[in-house]
Amino acid sequence: MIAYALYFAYFCFGSALLMNLWKVATAPDVVDRILALDTMVINSIALLILYGLTLGTEIFFEAAMIIAMLGFVSTVAYARFILRGNIIE
Template sequence: MIQTAIVGSMMVVGLSMLMALWRVLRGPSVPDRILGLDTLSIAAIAELMLFGMYLDSPVYFEAALIIALLGFVSTVVLSKYVLRRDIVE
């Protein structure tokens, strides 16, 4: 029964990834696109965690941790660039 719940959750997270991708591609402004990219990275982390639970493999949890770190750094850098038009001070 838990496998069915994981597969159902993976489908819902996949749908949320498609909606976040739509926001990244069609966002009316740059901050909306950055928010969509951040949401997409969070959904990718959730998808990897669910896939790791489905396959019972710890490798996917480590990959999710790396994506979380890269997603946070990219959001901070893009937000800083939008505010100041300069990344390095």
């Protein structure tokens, strides 16, 4: 039964990732693209965690934590670039 739930979750997060990719390609504004990229990071973290659950290993959880930290830093850097025009003062 858990296998069916995992397949359903793979389908949901995979389709959400594709929809975010479409939004990145067709968004009219830079802010919309940044939000779509941030959501893509969250969906890829969810897919990594699901894959780790499927295989039963902990290494994918650590990779998800690293990607979460990088996603947060990149979102903050994009936001600072939009607000101020530079990232490092």
